Amino acid sequence: MHKKTLTVLLSAALTAAPALAQSVKLSDNAVKVGVLTDLSGVYSELSGQGSVKAAQMAAADFMAANPAFRGKVQVVGVDHQNKADVASNKAAEMIDRQNVDMLVDMPTSSAALAASEVAKNKKVVAMVVTGATTALTNEKCNKYTFHYAYDNYMLANGTGTAVTQRGGKNWFIIYPNYAFGQDLNRQMTAAIQENGGRLVAPSDATPFPNTDFSSYLLKAQSLKPKIFGTMQAGADLVNVVKQYNEFGLKNQGIGLGIGLLFETDVAALGQDAFAGAIATVPWFWNLDARSRVWAAKFEKAFGKKPTWAQAGVYSATMTYLQAVARAKTDESDAVVKALEGYSFNDFFARNATIRPQDHRVLLDVHTVQVKPKAQAKENGDIFTRLSTIPAAKAFMPLAESKCKM
Amino acid sequence: MNTQLLLIQVFNGLVNGAFYALLSLGLAVIFGMLRIVNFMHGALYMLGAFTAFALGQAFGLGFWPSLILAPLIVGLIGVVLERSLLSRLYGLEPSYNLLLTFGLTLLTQDLVKQVMLSQYAVSSAPYTPPAALSGVVNLGFVVFPKYRLFVIGLALVVCLITWLVIEKTRVGAIIRASTENPNVTRAFGIDVGKWVTGVFGVGVGLAGLAGVLAAPIYSVEPYMGAELIITTFAVVVIGGMGSILGSVVTGFAVGVLAAVGAALYPPIANTLVFILMAIVLLVRPSGLFGLPEGAR
Numbered sequence: 130m131h132k133k134t135l136t137v138l139l140s141a142a143l144t145a146a147p148a149l150a151q152s153v154k155l156s157d158n159a160v161k162v163g164v165l166t167d168l169s170g171v172y173s174e175l176s177g178q179g180s181v182k183a184a185q186m187a188a189a190d191f192m193a194a195n196p197a198f199r200g201k202v203q204v205v206g207v208d209h210q211n212k213a214d215v216a217s218n219k220a221a222e223m224i225d226r227q228n229v230d231m232l233v234d235m236p237t238s239s240a241a242l243a244a245s246e247v248a249k250n251k252k253v254v255a256m257v258v259t260g261a262t263t264a265l266t267n268e269k270c271n272k273y274t275f276h277y278a279y280d281n282y283m284l285a286n287g288t289g290t291a292v293t294q295r296g297g298k299n300w301f302i303i304y305p306n307y308a309f310g311q312d313l314n315r316q317m318t319a320a321i322q323e324n325g326g327r328l329v330a331p332s333d334a335t336p337f338p339n340t341d342f343s344s345y346l347l348k349a350q351s352l353k354p355k356i357f358g359t360m361q362a363g364a365d366l367v368n369v370v371k372q373y374n375e376f377g378l379k380n381q382g383i384g385l386g387i388g389l390l391f392e393t394d395v396a397a398l399g400q401d402a403f404a405g406a407i408a409t410v411p412w413f414w415n416l417d418a419r420s421r422v423w424a425a426k427f428e429k430a431f432g433k434k435p436t437w438a439q440a441g442v443y444s445a446t447m448t449y450l451q452a453v454a455r456a457k458t459d460e461s462d463a464v465v466k467a468l469e470g471y472s473f474n475d476f477f478a479r480n481a482t483i484r485p486q487d488h489r490v491l492l493d494v495h496t497v498q499v500k501p502k503a504q505a506k507e508n509g510d511i512f513t514r515l516s517t518i519p520a521a522k523a524f525m526p527l528a529e530s531k532c533k534m
Numbered sequence: 535m536n537t538q539l540l541l542i543q544v545f546n547g548l549v550n551g552a553f554y555a556l557l558s559l560g561l562a563v564i565f566g567m568l569r570i571v572n573f574m575h576g577a578l579y580m581l582g583a584f585t586a587f588a589l590g591q592a593f594g595l596g597f598w599p600s601l602i603l604a605p606l607i608v609g610l611i612g613v614v615l616e617r618s619l620l621s622r623l624y625g626l627e628p629s630y631n632l633l634l635t636f637g638l639t640l641l642t643q644d645l646v647k648q649v650m651l652s653q654y655a656v657s658s659a660p661y662t663p664p665a666a667l668s669g670v671v672n673l674g675f676v677v678f679p680k681y682r683l684f685v686i687g688l689a690l691v692v693c694l695i696t697w698l699v700i701e702k703t704r705v706g707a708i709i710r711a712s713t714e715n716p717n718v719t720r721a722f723g724i725d726v727g728k729w730v731t732g733v734f735g736v737g738v739g740l741a742g743l744a745g746v747l748a749a750p751i752y753s754v755e756p757y758m759g760a761e762l763i764i765t766t767f768a769v770v771v772i773g774g775m776g777s778i779l780g781s782v783v784t785g786f787a788v789g790v791l792a793a794v795g796a797a798l799y800p801p802i803a804n805t806l807v808f809i810l811m812a813i814v815l816l817v818r819p820s821g822l823f824g825l826p827e828g829a830r
Contacts (some may be wrong), residue, residue, distance in 0.1 A: 169647075174657060306801060336804040340752045340761070341550060343682075344796040344803070347542045350677060364658050367753055371660065375679045375751070377670040397753070398660050 154458040156228060159201045162188060162446055163229035165220055165244055166259075168208035171363050172236040175393040176259050179439040180234045181206035182431045187446035195454055202450060205229065209240050216240035220247040220255075230459045231256065231449050234442050238262035238309050245274040252461045254468075256445040259438045261309055261389060263316075263525060266487040270532035272465060275488045277448075277478075278411045278441035281312045282525040283494055284388050287409030287518055289320025291496035292386045295407075295515075297356040298326045300386070303345045303369070304360035305337035313360040313388045329354045335361070342369045346376045349383060360388040367397050374402050392436045395499060395511050403511075404501040411494050412437040412477050413512045423476045434509045444477035448490075480520045487532035491520040542676045543793045549682045549751075551789020552689030553744050557766040558773065558781035559693055560740035563700070566776030567713040567733045570620060571628060573635035576763025577642040578738045580756065582608050582745020584646050587661055587754045591654065597664040601746050608742025613735040620734070621727075639760075647756040663750035685747050692743065693782045700778055709733055768811045774824020784822060 164181045167173045181204065188202040207223055209216035216235070223229040224247070232248055232255040235241040241260025248255035249271040257265055258277045261284070265276045293300075300321055304310035314332050321328070329352050333345055339361075346369075349357050357378060359369045366387065373385060390408035414424035414434050423443070427435040435443075452467040453459050469485035479493040497512035505511065557579060564572050585607050586600035595603070615638070623630045650656055662668070663681040670677045700706040711719045712726045720726050745759075752758055769788050773780030788807050796803035814822060 171657065173651075333800045335800060338761070339804075340758065343546050343549065344543060344793050345800075347546055347676065348539065348797060351539050351542065364753065364755065367658060367660075371753065372751075375670075375681070377677055377679075381677070397656065397658055 152457060153197055153454075154460065155201060156230065156459055159203055159228075160198065160450065160453055160459045161227060161229045161231075162202065162204045162449070163220075163223040163227070163232045164204060164206040164234050164442065165209050165216060165223070165232050165240075166206060166234040167211050167236050168206065170211050172211060172259065175363075175391040175436045176234055176236045176438045176442070178206070179427075179431055179433065179435065180259075180442040183427065183435065183439045183443040184233060184446045186427065186430060187443045187450065191447060191450040191454075195450075198450075198454070204446075209235070209237075209244070211237040211240055213239040213243040217243040217247055220244040221251065224251045224253050229253065230453075230461070231446075231464075233445050233449070234258050234438075235260045236438070238264070241265060242269055245269065245271065248273045254449060254461055254464055256449055258441040258445050262312060264308075266489040266525075267531045270487050270530075270534055272488075272534055273461060275445075275468065275483065275490060277445040277490045278437070278492075279409075279494070280489075280524070281309065281388075282316050283411075283518075283523050284409050285313050285316030286320045287494055287496050287523065288386055288388065288407055289317045289326075290324050291409070291515055292356055292384070292407050293321050293324035293326035297384055297386065299329050299355040300326060300358050301329050301349050301352050301354040301356075302332040302358035302360065303335050303342070304332055304388075305339070305362070305365060306334040307337050309362070310334070310337065310360045317358060317360065317386075317388060332358075338365055340365075340368050342372050343376070346372055346378060349378060350376065350381065353381075354383060356384045356386045358386040358388070362389045363391070363394065366390070366394050370394075370398055370402055370406070379405070390499075391438065392434070392509070392511065400499060400502045400505065400511055403499040406499045407496060407515065408499075409494055409496050409518075410437050410512070411492060412440050413495070413497065414440070415510060415512075416495070416514065419476045440477045444475050445490075447475065448473065448478070482520065484527065486527055486534070487530045488534075489524055489530075491524050493520050494518050494523045538675055539797060540794065543797045544790050545673075545676065545678070547790030547793030548686045548786060549789070550792065551786035552686050553748060553762065553785075554766055554769045554789050555693055555782045555785030556689050556740055556744040556747075557762065558769040558785045559696055559778065560737040560744075561766060561770050562773070562776055562778055562781035563696070563740075564734055564737040565770070566778065567709055568730055569628070569713075570631050570734070571635070572737070573632055573763070574615075574638045574642070575738070575741050575766065576759025576761075577639040578608055578612065578741040578759070579745040579748070579762065580646065580759035581611065581642065582742030583661070583749040583752075583754045583758060584650075584745070584756075585742070586746045586749050587659055588649075590661070597746075597750070601743070604746045605739040605742035608745070609735040609739030612738030613731055616731050616734040621731075643756045643760070650756065658753040658755035661749040661754050681750055685751070688747065689744075692740070696740070697778050697782065765807055768807045772807075772811050772814045772821055774821025777821065777823040777825075780821060780823025 164184045166176045166180045168177050184204045188204050192199050207219045209219050235244050235257045236259035238260050241257045245255050255274045256277050261281050263280045263282050304314035361369050385406040387406050387408040395403050452464050456463040456467040468483050472482045481492040483490050495517050496515045500513050582604050585604040589595040589600050667681040667684050670679050712729045716726045769784050773784030795806040
C-alpha cells in the first residue's frame with residue numbers, strides 16, 4: 130500500500146512539467162522555423178510578411194497548448210526573392226548559422242526546388258506550401274521534403290474537370306513558357322479530354338513574363354471557344370484578365386478558366402473583372418465557420434484577410450510542430466517518421482493524410498467561382514464554392530508518381 | 535492562318551508599335567542631338583504611368599488631365615536630372631552616361647516600388663481608361679477596344695508633330711545646329727546649353743506620355759519599363775541611331791511584325807525583333823534610316 134502510494138507520487142513528480150521538458154530533446158534547446166518567402170517581389174502580397182505572421186501565430190498557439198515547449202519555438206522570416214540561387218543560399222545560411230530546424234512556404238517552383246535540395250543535403254524538414262510544381266513529389270522528391278496545400282496536378286485536374294463537366298467543352302489555352310506553365314497546360318489538357326472536352330486549337334505558349342496578351346485574345350476571338358483557359362499566374366494573370374475584359378471576350382460568350390488563382394490577383398484587378406471565372410483552391414477564408422474563426426484571428430493580428438497560402442503556412446507549421454511533440458525531438462529523421470502516414474484535420478487541411486511514399490499532403494480541395502461584386506456580402510467575399518474534391522481524388526494517384534525515395 | 539486573322543494581328547501590332555515609336559522617338563531625339571544613350575528611358579516611361587496613377591490617388595485627377603500633366607512632370611524630372619547629373623558627363627566616355635542612367639533606373643524602380651507598397655499597399659495597380667474610350671467597336675473584321683484605337687491615333691499625331699518641328703521649323707533648325715556645331719551656334723548668340731536641356735526634357739516627356747497611355751492597357755508596376763526598353767533599343771538600332779523618321783517607322787513596323795510572328799509561331803514573339811536587328815546590322819550596319827557616322 131505504502132509502496133504503491135510512493136510509486137504514484139514518484140511517477141507524478143516525473144511527469145511534471147520540468148521533467149517533461151527534459152524528456153523533449155531539442156537541438157540548441159529550441160525549435161526554429163524558417164519562413165523562406167518573398168518579402169519584396171511579386172508574391173510578397175500573397176505570402177511574404179503574412180506568411181511570417183501565420184507561422185508566428187502557429188508557434189504561439191502550439192506553445193500555449195504544449196507547456197513543455199513554452200518559449201522554445203522561434204520563427205525567422207527570410208527573403209528568397211523568388212530566385213533559385215538566392216533561395217539555395219538563404220536556406221543553407223539559415224540552417225548553418227541560425228540552426229533552423231524546418232523551412233516553410235517557398236513561393237516560386239524553381240526556388241522551392243532549390244531549397245528542397247538544400248533541405249535534403251542538410252537533413253532539415255522542408256514544407257513547401259506556395260511552390261506549385263509536382264516535381265517536388267515526383268522525380269525531385271526526397272525524404273525531408275513535404276508538399277502542402279496544392280500543386281499543378283490538383284489545380285489542373287480540379288478546374289479542368291469542373292469546367293468541362295459544367296458544359297465548357299471547347300477550350301483554347303495559353304500558358305507561360307516555363308516549367309510551371311508547361312506542366313499545368315499538360316495536366317489541364319488531360320483533365321479536359323478525360324471529361325469529354327476538347328481543345329479547338331493547340332495551346333499557345335506565351336513569353337514569360339509578359340504584359341501584352343492581345344494577340345492570343347484576338348486569336349481566341351476568332352476561334353470562338355466556350356472557355357478561354359489561362360495558365361498564367363500573378364502579375365501576368367492580372368494582365369491576361371484585364372485584356373480579356375478589354376477585348377470584350379466575356380460579352381462574346383467566352384468563359385474564363387484559370388489554372389492558379391490567388392485572392393490577391395482578384396483584389397489587384399477588382400472582383401467584377403474576374404466574375405464567373407472558375408478556379409481550384411485548397412481553402413478560402415469564408416469556407417465555413419471554423420475557417421472564419423481563424424481568419425478573424427489572423428486579420429486582427431495582421432490587418433488583412435489571409436490568403437490561402439498564408440493559411441497553409443500556419444497549418445504546415447502547426448503540423449510540423451505537432452510532429453516534433455509526438456517525436457519528442459526536433460531531430461529530422463524522427464520528425465519525418467512522425468509525419469509519414471499521419472492523418473489529421475485542422476481549419477485548413479480537411480481529411481488530410483501525409484502520403485509516406487512521396488510526402489504529398491492529401492487534403493480536400495474546392496472548385497470555386499468568382500462572385501460579382503454585387504453578390505459579395507462583405508469585403509473580401511469573392512468565392513462561391515462549386516464543389517469539394519475529396520482528398521483521395523484531388524491529387525495525383527500514387528501509381529502515376531515517379532518518386533523514388 | 536487565314537487572312538482575317540493576319541489582318542487582325544497587323545492591326546493589333548500597331549498598338550505595340552505606337553509604344554515602340556513614342557519611346558524610340560524620344561531616344562532618337564536625345565541620342566541624335568545630345569549623344570546620350572539614355573538607359574533610363576524605360577524607367578521614365580514607368581514614371582509617366584505611375585505619376586498618372588498617383589495624381590488620380592492624391593487629387594482624384596482622371597485620365598485626361600493626367601495625359602497633359604504627367605508628361606510635363608516627367609519632362610521636368612528629366613530637366614533636373616540633365617542639369618544636375620548628366621551635364622557633368624558631357625565630353626567623357628559614353629560608358630559613363632550609360633552607367634549613370636542604368637544606376638538611376640535601378641534607383642527609380644526601387645523607389646517607386648517602396649512608395650507603392652507603403653502608400654498604396656499594392657505592387658501592381660490597375661488604371662482604367664476614361665469612360666468615353668471604354669468599350670469595344672466592331673470594325674467588321676474584328677472587335678477592338680476603343681482605347682487602343684485612340685492610342686494608335688494619338689501616337690501617330692505626336693510622332694508627326696515631333697518630326698515636323700525638328701525638320702521644318704526654325705526651332706528645329708536651332709536644335710540641329712546646336713548639336714552639329716555648338717561653337718558656331720554659340721557665336722550666333724544662341725544659348726546652346728539651354729537648348730540641350732530643353733531637348734532632353736521633351737525627349738523624356740515623350741516617354742512619360744507613352745507611360746500614361748500604357749497605364750490603362752497594362753497594370754502600373756515598377757518594372758513595366760524594364761523589358762520594353764530592351765525592345766525599344768533594338769528598334770532604335772534597326773531604324774538607325776538618331777534617325778527620327780527611322781525610329782517612328784521602325785517602331786510601328788516592329789510592333790506589327792512581332793504581333794504577326796506571335797500569332798504564327800508564339801515562342802518566337804520576343805526573339806523576332808533581335809533576329810531582325812541582327813539581319814539589318816549585317817546588311818546595313820548604320821540601320822535602315824541611319825547615315826554612316828562620317829556622312830553626318
